[in-house]
Amino acid sequence: MDQFLQQVVNGLSLGSIYALIALGYTMVYGIIKLINFAHGDIYMLGAYIGFAVVTIGGLGFFPALIIAMVLCAVIGIVTERIAYKPLRNSPRITLLITAIGVSFFMEYIMVYFVGANVRAFPDVLPKTQYRLGSIVINLQQIVIILTTIALMVLLQFIVHKTKIGKAMRAVSADRDAAELMGVKVDRTISATFAIGSALAGAGGVLVGIFYNSINPLMGMMPGLKAFVAAVFGGIGIIPGAMIGGVSIGVIETMVSGYGSSMYKDAVVFAILILVLIFKPSGLLGKNTREKV
Amino acid sequence: MLEIKNLNLHYGVIHALKDISLTVNDGEIVTLIGANGAGKTSTLRTISGLEKATSGEILLDGESIMHMPAPKRVSMGISQVPEGRRIFPDMSVFENLEMGAYLRNDKDGIKADMEMVFGRFPILGMRKKQLAGTLSGGEQQMLAMGRALMSRPKILLLDEPSMGLAPILVQEIFNIIKVINATGTTILLVEQNANMALSIADRGYVIETGSIVLSGTGQELAQSPEVRKAYLGG
Ligand SMILES: Nc1ncnc2c1ncn2[C@@H]1O[C@H](COP(=O)(O)OP(=O)(O)OP(=O)(O)O)[C@@H](O)[C@H]1O
Ligand SMILES: [Mg+2]
Numbered sequence: 001m002d003q004f005l006q007q008v009v010n011g012l013s014l015g016s017i018y019a020l021i022a023l024g025y026t027m028v029y030g031i032i033k034l035i036n037f038a039h040g041d042i043y044m045l046g047a048y049i050g051f052a053v054v055t056i057g058g059l060g061f062f063p064a065l066i067i068a069m070v071l072c073a074v075i076g077i078v079t080e081r082i083a084y085k086p087l088r089n090s091p092r093i094t095l096l097i098t099a100i101g102v103s104f105f106m107e108y109i110m111v112y113f114v115g116a117n118v119r120a121f122p123d124v125l126p127k128t129q130y131r132l133g134s135i136v137i138n139l140q141q142i143v144i145i146l147t148t149i150a151l152m153v154l155l156q157f158i159v160h161k162t163k164i165g166k167a168m169r170a171v172s173a174d175r176d177a178a179e180l181m182g183v184k185v186d187r188t189i190s191a192t193f194a195i196g197s198a199l200a201g202a203g204g205v206l207v208g209i210f211y212n213s214i215n216p217l218m219g220m221m222p223g224l225k226a227f228v229a230a231v232f233g234g235i236g237i238i239p240g241a242m243i244g245g246v247s248i249g250v251i252e253t254m255v256s257g258y259g260s261s262m263y264k265d266a267v268v269f270a271i272l273i274l275v276l277i278f279k280p281s282g283l284l285g286k287n288t289r290e291k292v
Numbered sequence: 293m294l295e296i297k298n299l300n301l302h303y304g305v306i307h308a309l310k311d312i313s314l315t316v317n318d319g320e321i322v323t324l325i326g327a328n329g330a331g332k333t334s335t336l337r338t339i340s341g342l343e344k345a346t347s348g349e350i351l352l353d354g355e356s357i358m359h360m361p362a363p364k365r366v367s368m369g370i371s372q373v374p375e376g377r378r379i380f381p382d383m384s385v386f387e388n389l390e391m392g393a394y395l396r397n398d399k400d401g402i403k404a405d406m407e408m409v410f411g412r413f414p415i416l417g418m419r420k421k422q423l424a425g426t427l428s429g430g431e432q433q434m435l436a437m438g439r440a441l442m443s444r445p446k447i448l449l450l451d452e453p454s455m456g457l458a459p460i461l462v463q464e465i466f467n468i469i470k471v472i473n474a475t476g477t478t479i480l481l482v483e484q485n486a487n488m489a490l491s492i493a494d495r496g497y498v499i500e501t502g503s504i505v506l507s508g509t510g511q512e513l514a515q516s517p518e519v520r521k522a523y524l525g526g
Binding site: 163166167169170173174176177178179180181182183184 | 340341342361362363366367371372374378379380381382383387390391392394395439440443
């Protein structure tokens with residue numbers, strides 16, 4: 001039982017990071033129906049920005065988080081403007097292939113500038129450990145989980161209570177109808193990329209803390225897993241991405257803990273296959289309904 | 293109020309609107325009637341800026357709006373109830389109405405107009421918190437109309453508001469259109485239900501395969517042999 005709870009705690013911290021990345025996938029998919037394969041790389045850039053803020057800037061965790069989020073938001077907006085916006089009326093496959101190209105571009109431009117080697121993410125938080133019975137929780141895990149919860153609450157607030165959030169939901173639901181309300185579609189799409197990318201950037205900094213190591217290709221696997229998480233929860237549905245991310249993190253940790261860490265990736269992709277077979281719309285997805 | 297001159301619209305090689313000209317004067321109800329695929333929806337979408345005309349001119353109170361993006365046209369006073377309602381199904385009735393007021397910042401005014409909409413469509417007031425996607429077809433039509441009114445339009449474009457509704461509801465919707473008009477909103481009404489549309493319209497135009505083929509007062513058109521034969525069942 002104790003080992004089980006220990007795995008849950010570990011799984012929640014990993015799952016928080018997946019959830020933060022999955023949110024960006026799902027929001028971007030919701031608004032322009034693009035699986036943004038470059039999204040995992042934004043998360044990688046977030047980790048490097050955090051790394052730079054800490055090592056070069058000499059600042060702590062909080063500034064690293066904020067600066068990574070802001071810069072990733074800008075990178076997200078710029079990427080959308082340059083790579084995706086010109087393809088607004090192109091077939092979806094064109095957009096998808098472009099996203100894969102953007103992904104490689106980001107990965108190898110980083111390899112070029114910072115090298116392909118793994119870097120150790122400095123310890124920005126003290127290595128304090130707390131014991132609850134026989135369960136060990138360290139400060140890193142607490143910070144990861146609390147940061148994620150705070151960001152999710154903030155996101156829910158933005159999406160449901162602010163004007164730009166409502167515009168995002170409206171454009172996701174029906175772009176023409178949103179325009180008839182006076183919503184500026186391009187601006188709304190930019191905002192969606194900004195928010196999604198900022199969350200990925202936060203995920204990047206948190207993963208630096210969690211695994212202590214970063215490299216230019218680190219976005220590939222978590223990117224794919226976060227994508228699985230988004231599909232698992234129901235692509236396009238924000239709470240679905242949260243639940244999906246946390247679930248995938250916990251499942252992966254359980255598999256490593258009780259089975260073998262060799263199988264953890266295989267299990268995640270097996271879940272994707274099962275979801276696609278049995279409930280393609282995902283956990284929270286509804287079957288498409290329309291009224292005349 | 294609204295003046296359209298020699299408007300042309302192409303979808304790729306399809307020439308959907310051919311030299312359309314029509315005028316809607318202040319305070320009028322003008323109807324545009326025609327068969328399936330004649331170009332009615334295309335006309336309204338072009339006026340709202342959802343489609344880009346290939347050539348021609350659209351004037352609102354004498355000012356060209358041809359090259360304005362759709363949101364700008366809303367702020368100029370053009371509002372549309374689109375074909376098929378297009379309400380936001382996962383938002384509540386209240387949020388849908390808020391979306392209608394998206395470009396406004398006058399909180400008190402918005403609140404007052406919301407009450408006005410609930411006065412006009414009491415069922416919406418009772419369903420305020422309900423998700424719009426769960427409303428009946430008729431209620432969704434009312435919501436789409438209420439939402440369009442929330443921008444305080446000078447001119448309201450309505451695309452087949454009677455589509456798919458029971459006759460008694462159609463009557464109710466048309467009564468409401470008359471009331472909206474009487475309280476100062478100019479109306480351009482697209483309909484296949486020519487009978488009903490002509491009965492409340494000051495003037496009307498008949499569109500056939502992308503061209504205006506006939507125009508006149510509501511009464512003239514209702515009595516014209518061509519219209520009777522083509523749209524009123526003889
Ligand atoms: N997006 C589009 N792409 C290509 N052709 C289109 C498009 N939209 C409309 N058309 C064509 O333009 C013509 C006019 O269509 P429109 O929807 O304006 O007709 P309508 O009068 O509103 O018909 P209905 O009464 O059935 O709603 C039709 O031939 C239609 O097939
Ligand atoms: Mg139509």
